[in-house]
Amino acid sequence: MENQIVKQQVIRMESAEQLVIHKLRKRPRLGETFIQGFLFFCGAVSIFTTIGIVFELGKESLLFFQMPGVTLVEFLTKTEWQPTIGKFGVLSLINATLMTTLFAMLVALPLGLGAAIYLSEYATPRARSILKPVLEVLAGVPTVVYGFFALTTMTPLLRAIFGEQVQVYNTLSAGLVMGIMILPLVCSMSEDALSAVPRSLREAAYGLGATRLETAVQVVVPAALSGIIAAFILGVSRAVGETMIVALAAGSGPNFTFDPFQAAETMTGYIARISGGDVSYDTPDYNSIFAIGLLLFTSTLLLNVISRRLVARFREVYE
Amino acid sequence: MSGYFSTPKSNLAMRHRVGGVWKAIFFLSTAIGLLALAVLVITILDDVFGLVAVVDKVDRTTLADRPLEDLEKDELLAILDKKVSVNRLRTIQRNGGFTLDEIPAGEVYELVIAEVVKPTVEESYPLFDSLFKRAEIEAEVAQKHPDATIYFYSWLNQRFLTNSMSTTPQLAGVRTALFGSLWIIVITVAFAFPIGVGAAIYLEEYASRSWVNRVIQTNIDNLAGVPSIVYGILGLAIFVRTLSALTSGKAFGVEGVETGRTVLAAGLTMGLLVLPILIINAQEAVRAVPNSLRQASYGLGATQWQTIWHHVLPSAFPGILTGTILAVSRAIGETAPLILVGASSLINKDPQGIFSYFTALPIQIYNWTSRPQAEFRNIAAAAIIVLLVVLLSLNAVAILTRNRLTRRAP
Amino acid sequence: MPRETLDRQIRQLQDEVLLLGSMVEQALLRSVEALRQRDVAAAQKIIRDDLAINEKRYALENAILILIATQQPMAHDLRLLAAILEVNIELERMGDYAKGNAKVVMQLGDSDIQVPMREISRMAELAVGMLHRSLSAFVAEDATLAHAIPEEDELVDALYNQTYRMLVEQMIARPEMIDHVNLLIWVIHNFERAADRVTNICERTVFIATGELFEMDTDDLEDIE
Amino acid sequence: MPRETLDRQIRQLQDEVLLLGSMVEQALLRSVEALRQRDVAAAQKIIRDDLAINEKRYALENAILILIATQQPMAHDLRLLAAILEVNIELERMGDYAKGNAKVVMQLGDSDIQVPMREISRMAELAVGMLHRSLSAFVAEDATLAHAIPEEDELVDALYNQTYRMLVEQMIARPEMIDHVNLLIWVIHNFERAADRVTNICERTVFIATGELFEMDTDDLEDIE
Amino acid sequence: MTETLEKQHLAIETRDMHLFYGHFRAVKDVDLQVIPQKITAIIGPSGCGKSTVLRSFNRMNDFVPSFHMEGEVLFHGQNIYATDVDPVMVRQRIGMVFQKPNPFPKSIYDNVAWGARINGFKENMDDLVEQTLRQAALWDEVKDDLRKSGLSLSGGQQQRLCIARALAVKPEIILMDEPCSALDPIATLKIEDLMRELSEQYTIIIVTHNMQQAARASDHTAFFTMDEDRAGIMVEYGETNQIFTNPRDKRTEDYITGRFG
Amino acid sequence: MTETLEKQHLAIETRDMHLFYGHFRAVKDVDLQVIPQKITAIIGPSGCGKSTVLRSFNRMNDFVPSFHMEGEVLFHGQNIYATDVDPVMVRQRIGMVFQKPNPFPKSIYDNVAWGARINGFKENMDDLVEQTLRQAALWDEVKDDLRKSGLSLSGGQQQRLCIARALAVKPEIILMDEPCSALDPIATLKIEDLMRELSEQYTIIIVTHNMQQAARASDHTAFFTMDEDRAGIMVEYGETNQIFTNPRDKRTEDYITGRFG
């Protein structure tokens, strides 16, 4: 009797087994394969973009350097930039770029970090939930507006303070306003890094009898350091690549000077000015913007790569 | 401190003092940031509103015995007929795409002012001066422009929104630029959204750790940091020059557009520009979908696409949407690439399709800002307000949509 | 209310205890019957059946250990299990008494000794009755009942003393029967001890119900054992 | 190696078992001495001291329960605790035997019964020796030793039989002494049972060491008890 | 215990199973025979490969790119890693419940119905939902509002919802990876009772860190540990009762008595 | 038990303590008397306010803006919520160890030294670090490389590092909020042994979800539960041995035997 039951069960199971083998067998899913192919193409579009950038910049730059009178050495060492008369020293442009960047970072770094610390360590959640978006509005304002701001407010302000030595177009004004523009970026990224530091770390510090400042500066900031540095570097990269503020406020016309009150054209400003009118193709002017573009592209790329590395390292620790 | 907790050796008082000082410093940093925002807004408002001193080229009282505003349409038409050449009238009608008979009295009135009265702003004053130093201003105007009328003027007005470009600040408007910007945005989104979301899904859901995918990912991350002007150069080289046959519409038999400096080229350039941002935002949204959800789905015997379509995308959608809108608002404000692909601030004809020449809001702002006359600064400020309003409403839409979607699917 | 598994398993254990208890009760009663009938075969059967009692005891003990190891009983559950362990040991011992009686039956054979059957029967009934009720109280965790049962022990003791005297008289009367009479003394002694052990079961019942372990008073002569 | 608390507490328990064991050994040996001296005072002391044994038994039992409730012992630890619980019960019972002997001493008073002191002493020595070694084996978890000890039970049984015969002869010779001789039979019986109980301790030792619970063979006449 | 069992009587059988992440051998040479309609627990120290083993039973490991395996995992006598086997199909037959309750952000009803729906369930969905929710001992608590979001339930209820969801696909085996580690003790006990009931119809394999849970809730227990090269090995496999009262291997004993490491 | 104790002999005493988050009364009317140099466990179902109570003992709740309390928490007879008491000082005297090991991303040495340093410790820091690491039973495992990051340790080691770090500030009381819930059973038992050793010098209060842990590791146990309005209340408080073998309150019994809810 019992035996019979077992046998029946075996039979039932065996037929189940047939069923299973049948059911487990693979079946083609064409739709899914097609979708996956399409999605891959979407991912690849960005590669085409990069190739496009590198190829175009490279090709035109090559044309530029093949033009008579243009040498790479001269390009990188001379301080005078007058393509129409055959002077190709990009240093004056670079110098102006560095100056505006420096001024920008002098504003953005301390204020951005200070604000970030305030928001993440001191402000009540309610205050933070209001203040942070308000600050981020600053980041959303188009840069051409900042250019307007530099021209109509910052420059008159500087002239009011420092007098007539301040030219209408000057790198200081552009740089300071750029700093204001970058401040929310630095603040927001730093704040993200700070608040990504687990609450438990702060509680640990408080639990040891630390004050708020000690906790913030000695525990939270070091823990978020690579994230903060990444924010700084990204800020620098942003400043280097920023166009509209300098185009409007820093002046048009290359000028190799260290005087912050003087007008001086940056790399981006130059590109914008030259291409603003109807440039005719294959002129020195036209080709030079590609060479400068290439310079811009490589330097910002470098900064971004470093910044991203740091963020990745930061993530590794806490995620 | 009392009782048990008062230890003489405690360094606490000192530590609390230092803490207080630094707290003040940190707060100050935040305050300066906020202050900057406030000053920015005030600067703009300062320029948008204020007193103007206006001198009419033709005295209004010579045109009619009543104030011009009160005239009937046919009376106004009569003035036009009398004072404006037939050719000029024809040009106006052709450019505007209307005939004088169709339009309402109000618009005819505008024409009379613009073509006959031709008021010129001799002097404009910023808002705060206008409010607080009105007397001085009146005195100054009375002295410099004895026949000017002074009144309080908002540079941001209906005419500003509906007029197209003009070389006269009072008559210039942003309609063409607004349409240009809208066209660009539509093209940008149509191009970047599907590709961006697709790429994000590919990278987050399908990509294995092969080098191809790593390269794609790194590449996208780095593209996001490339200055916008470089995209402009790219757009110039590719869309405007190399592909000019396509972007000018010649390849499709469209006539009348000679170069590739069209809305399409600008939209595609902007599309490339926002694509990495959009991908990264979408990736973040997709990544934020907890893995447990996917596992749950797979564990029930779902295929990969079923999992993505039914669970990952719905959950990520609010995030993707906000990410897209953020990317779009970036595109609206971008100026530099448009300069390179050849937006021309002098266009006063609305774009008729993707193969039209165009101008855009930020280009208009840039152009007006860089002009020397003070009145252009006023309309630049007005255009800035328009731009900011567009941006803010987009953001508001983003936030609202996200909130609604997240509430529905908690 | 979770812990269904634990509850079910505890109920099973309690059932097993009752089963073991009734096996022991049967063995005790059957040993009296075997003595009455001088039925050697029945006695042998009792001895054989004691193996089953022993086995059940070990099985129960093992089950309790497994339950403790796998179910982490606490508080009342744990006290209950500990108590079952103890009751289990007591029951097995009582089973041994029945076996002892059976061996006596075998050794007596058909000797013409006078067995005070009425008294022995009465003692057995009393002891088995106490056992039965103590197990009911145990399973029901009825502390009141458990408190009442040990008092009946006095009856058993009285019967024991009475029967003991009768047997000693028989010894004196028939010295050649001393060996056999001694065997009968074992028998009544076994019942007396069985009743004694019931007290322990009652102690455990009170322990489960209240968590208090205390010795119930059984301070009487038979302690000389 | 964590579980220091559990290990320490188990060691303490084992020490307590050894202590209880030595209390019981003392009580048994002292009961023999009291019998030899017919020392009623000493006997009374033994009876009083039995209270301490009982108390210790309950304390140990309680400690084991607490340990099970709080330390979640498993596998070997759990078997050990269960075994201690069982050994604990056995020891307390053996303590009762000593008390029983003491009561016999009190009842004998200065009756002129012939006590086979040599044999009883020898039995006591044997039984206590077995107990002592069984506890050593138990604490050391020495299964080999535990297997060897029960075999000595035969010696005790043989002595029991021999002494029993002597006592029965005395009964026959002096029927007026039957009551008192019966008391002496209790005494030798107590030692015989004590030796028997040692077997249980050995069973538990094997159980701890191997996890196997099996009854050691003690199938001999005294099972008629 | 297992030698006498015919292979068709086993729910899952592994043969010489080795599991790798890249070059790292995470689990070594496992021969495990899971008895149907019983609860089998896998216990062992952290990192010994419990989850890896469990996830190899329904090819959840396929999603880890570096993962590969050697040997066989037999289900109804068929190697589920054979090339012509569709992992999606495997997962329909062998369901899974995860460590953290992970209901879909949908209604309770849809949570249960979704899996059945994509697998082509055509009959009365309402009945299925009710039936599986009853099976998962959740019906009474949620029947008043099946439209409520699955996320609005308490942790323990969510986990039971996840179980109901798995049942709705009509699997034969349910894998559970520490299903109670995010729950409080009471919710845990409820899930254990539920497992016990389910084991009348389903084969359940549960990974747990909580030895007591394995002891309480399982019929068979497999103890894993790591050998010198950090590969997980199965040290002992047997009836739960035996493993916890009288393990055969010293390492098992040390682990369950807390004397390991 | 506690009535005979003079108040200066108590490590912590609460009087009519009510704890609120905004308008929600999370914990109601607790009168708890913590015995010094003993381990006191707080157990109870999820959400009954265990953590809230624990964190009120060193004013960690101050960081929750909506939190406020009524009643008194006495430490050496002084209410630590009195207006003139500095919470920073309270936290120096009453240290805390958290659920997830949270070493600073600094070296092992600095992890231990930091707390002492900011609190003005002026003596030999190396000695202090060694001594506290020894106390935390971690010295032997890390002495070879104190420069290594605290994060490179295993979970159990990290938690011991966190304990060492707390000890370095020389507190009198150590609060632990589920210190082992992120650890495996073996690491857990190690921490429990450590607690036992530390209780010779320190008063330890531990919140745990794991009843077995409370049973194993504590001297006294307080059982909390929620009343009808979801406020936490202390149901029973007594010796651990008694609570787990013979609780006085039905609710305690139900909870520890797993029959609650």
Ligand SMILES: Nc1ncnc2c1ncn2[C@@H]1O[C@H](COP(=O)(O)OP(=O)(O)OP(=O)(O)O)[C@@H](O)[C@H]1O
């Ligand atoms: N995706 C993965 N890639 C590489 N190695 C992995 C991966 N998942 C797990 N491992 C490694 O495989 C080993 C076994 O991991 P597994 O998660 O199976 O252990 P476990 O026993 O489940 O541990 P736990 O109890 O902590 O969950 C570990 O050494 C782990 O580091």
Ligand SMILES: Nc1ncnc2c1ncn2[C@@H]1O[C@H](COP(=O)(O)OP(=O)(O)OP(=O)(O)O)[C@@H](O)[C@H]1O
């Ligand atoms: N920061 C807070 N704001 C508002 N309410 C809170 C906060 N923290 C806890 N609560 C509430 O207070 C009550 C008690 O929470 P608490 O965390 O103390 O419980 P618990 O017993 O520690 O629970 P668990 O065992 O889950 O950790 C809960 O109802 C909880 O929702």
Ligand SMILES: [Mg+2]
């Ligand atoms: Mg795992």
Ligand SMILES: [Mg+2]
């Ligand atoms: Mg808590």
Ligand SMILES: O=P([O-])([O-])[O-]
């Ligand atoms: O069973 P006992 O030998 O102790 O009466």
